[in-house]
Amino acid sequence: MAANGSSNFSFSRSYSTNSRLPLIQTHIPETEAVCHDDSTHPIKAQTIDELHSLQKKKTSTPSTPIRSPLGGSFSNLNDLERHAQKLQSISASLASLTRETGPRVVSGDPASKGTESPNKGRAAAAAAVDQHQLHHGPPKFNVSDSALKFTHVLYNLSPAELYEQAIKYEKGSFVTSSGALATLSGAKTGRSPRDKRVVKDETTENHLWWGKGSPNIEMDEETFLINRERAVDYLNSLEKVFVNDQFLNWDPEHRIKVRIVSARAYHSLFMHNMCIRPTFEELEEFGSPDFTIYNAGQFPCNRYTHYMTSSTSIDINLSRKEMVILGTQYAGEMKKGLFSLMHYLMPLRNILSLHSGCNMGKEEDVALFFGLSGTGKTTLSTDPNRYLIGDDEHCWSENGVSNIEGGCYAKCIDLAKDKEPEIWNAIKFGTVVENVVFDEYTREVDYTDKSVTENTRAAYPIEYIPNAKIPCVAPHPKNVILLACDAFGVLPPVSKLSLAQTMYHFISGYTALVAGTEEGIKEPQATFSACFGAAFIMMHPTKYAAMLAEKMKQHGATGWLVNTGWSGGRYGIGNRIKLPYTRKIIDAIHSGALLDAEYTKTDVFGLEMPTALEGVPSEILNPENTWSDKEAYKETLLKLASLFKNNFEVFATYKIGADQSLTEEILSAGPIF
Ligand SMILES: Nc1ncnc2c1ncn2[C@@H]1O[C@H](COP(=O)(O)OP(=O)(O)O)[C@@H](O)[C@H]1O
Ligand SMILES: C=C(OP(=O)(O)O)C(=O)O
Ligand SMILES: [Ca+2]
Numbered sequence: 001m002a003a004n005g006s007s008n009f010s011f012s013r014s015y016s017t018n019s020r021l022p023l024i025q026t027h028i029p030e031t032e033a034v035c036h037d038d039s040t041h042p043i044k045a046q047t048i049d050e051l052h053s054l055q056k057k058k059t060s061t062p063s064t065p066i067r068s069p070l071g072g073s074f075s076n077l078n079d080l081e082r083h084a085q086k087l088q089s090i091s092a093s094l095a096s097l098t099r100e101t102g103p104r105v106v107s108g109d110p111a112s113k114g115t116e117s118p119n120k121g122r123a124a125a126a127a128a129v130d131q132h133q134l135h136h137g138p139p140k141f142n143v144s145d146s147a148l149k150f151t152h153v154l155y156n157l158s159p160a161e162l163y164e165q166a167i168k169y170e171k172g173s174f175v176t177s178s179g180a181l182a183t184l185s186g187a188k189t190g191r192s193p194r195d196k197r198v199v200k201d202e203t204t205e206n207h208l209w210w211g212k213g214s215p216n217i218e219m220d221e222e223t224f225l226i227n228r229e230r231a232v233d234y235l236n237s238l239e240k241v242f243v244n245d246q247f248l249n250w251d252p253e254h255r256i257k258v259r260i261v262s263a264r265a266y267h268s269l270f271m272h273n274m275c276i277r278p279t280f281e282e283l284e285e286f287g288s289p290d291f292t293i294y295n296a297g298q299f300p301c302n303r304y305t306h307y308m309t310s311s312t313s314i315d316i317n318l319s320r321k322e323m324v325i326l327g328t329q330y331a332g333e334m335k336k337g338l339f340s341l342m343h344y345l346m347p348l349r350n351i352l353s354l355h356s357g358c359n360m361g362k363e364e365d366v367a368l369f370f371g372l373s374g375t376g377k378t379t380l381s382t383d384p385n386r387y388l389i390g391d392d393e394h395c396w397s398e399n400g401v402s403n404i405e406g407g408c409y410a411k412c413i414d415l416a417k418d419k420e421p422e423i424w425n426a427i428k429f430g431t432v433v434e435n436v437v438f439d440e441y442t443r444e445v446d447y448t449d450k451s452v453t454e455n456t457r458a459a460y461p462i463e464y465i466p467n468a469k470i471p472c473v474a475p476h477p478k479n480v481i482l483l484a485c486d487a488f489g490v491l492p493p494v495s496k497l498s499l500a501q502t503m504y505h506f507i508s509g510y511t512a513l514v515a516g517t518e519e520g521i522k523e524p525q526a527t528f529s530a531c532f533g534a535a536f537i538m539m540h541p542t543k544y545a546a547m548l549a550e551k552m553k554q555h556g557a558t559g560w561l562v563n564t565g566w567s568g569g570r571y572g573i574g575n576r577i578k579l580p581y582t583r584k585i586i587d588a589i590h591s592g593a594l595l596d597a598e599y600t601k602t603d604v605f606g607l608e609m610p611t612a613l614e615g616v617p618s619e620i621l622n623p624e625n626t627w628s629d630k631e632a633y634k635e636t637l638l639k640l641a642s643l644f645k646n647n648f649e650v651f652a653t654y655k656i657g658a659d660q661s662l663t664e665e666i667l668s669a670g671p672i673f
């Protein structure tokens, strides 16, 4: 038979996208009517089962040979021991803290009837591990039914295997026309910052930022354990769980080992993409994790539990090095939860954690892009003329900048191939697309469709961006770009900042978007989020600000404020600044051209705006010029200035850095009116 089939049938030429199925031409030319089989290979399999067993090739010699010690021989005892240890470590992660017995943890898909031996580098079951053997010796009392069951562990599966798991077992999983895995995150399509809890204990009480304005809503150790038990019980009640062992931070000196236990293939693939992927060898040597996430997102927390105010809870326990997720399946919680962890761990090592994108030019000039959600970190750090270091989370240490993650998480609402080709092309096999709508027949994604949510997302490994720099590390930054999407339309498209202004705007963390899709809301909603990521910081914002000031001074970095929002009037009257203009502005920052430009100073905010810039119409550089109603401009400007002022009041009483002078300088770098 002709392998490509083209000689004995062809698709009808009249096939159009309207007809659901192409017609098949069944007329076969006389000369080709006979099916010739030239193959000289005899069939190797004698049975269907045997045929199927031939389909999957073992990746390596059996370093992890058997499911049961009785099941066969093994060549390397050390390997076997290592894998037994790995399984014990996973079993320890899944152990209940209140019962002496738990389910027996075994590796592999329960559906594959024990015929598959795991690949090299994976945890294999040398034997099923009883949790009571690990922790408490033989059971004396308190035996529960769960001790009689098995929990199968699907450990660091490949994207292909995770696709199969998702499609087989998770409703709402589909392969899109570009090969991505489309999933639904359930009722929650964004993070739930009000449901985040942090355990307050002796260690964290004095170290963390608590109280008004802080993202760290307290809970006690006991409540954490109640929620942890709830999550562990839920996970153990399942036939199988997914376990990912991966890394955070590309700086090898400060690499953190994380384990993610989850119930969905979607979550496992998401983290596979977002964290740093270990090599087989690194996985063999992984040992026990530095931090563990229990994601039981399908299962709610109990509102009768102390400190709980809804069915959702995201709980961080820094002393136990654990995080528990209940009642939300939004995958971004895991990524941003780990980011919170880094905001605690890294400053302890005198390393600054940053909610920023980062890229590097050919001359090794490095830029950071700070900004709240939707302001352009991912879009602008993904630049065909520069090396991508990362789109969202970085560390700035003595060694320079390092990406915390191994992937990117791009917004995809209104994504267009011509405007953002790198991100568009990254949405292929292996990429998870969340909450997008697609054509039920062609499986082509409609990126303009907001039916499920406006926060549609794509998570892909960073190497899916062609000019990503691997390893994702870079020298000290030259430019620090603060992005604000100003829906009031009064901030200049770009301004050069003094160090004190950079600090003022960094601590303010301003952006203004238009609130959701609620009808009737025309007024922009100002958001102030300290350090452009108040939801993730663990200590007081001034701690991070002082570190940033110190580093910028030491390395001579220049601060910039870039408005990626409105021009020509506020939302409803003006328009969002065109992305190609913003890109030209960013180019001029990178090239150094803007450093030498001519500047004028704005009223109220005292921002230095360039008078001209290549590729951008000069009249838009001063926002006042773009407003036809000058009175409205002035009014809106003053309104925004007073919002800034009110927001900053709480910081006025804090000392920033070693002496009072920096604090005073920063205070006077705000709007004056
Ligand atoms: N002038 C502009 N600058 C940056 N982004 C813009 C601009 N105009 C429209 N956008 C859109 O705004 C969104 C920015 O989102 P993204 O880069 O994912 O933000 P972040 O990573 O900071 O959350 C993208 O969808 C992008 O296409
Ligand atoms: C994933 C997120 O990051 P960002 O919107 O900044 O890309 C988030 O805030 O949930
Ligand atoms: Ca309660």
Ligand SMILES: [Mn+2]
Binding pocket: 377, 378, 391, 392, 409, 410, 411
């Ligand atoms: Mn982003």
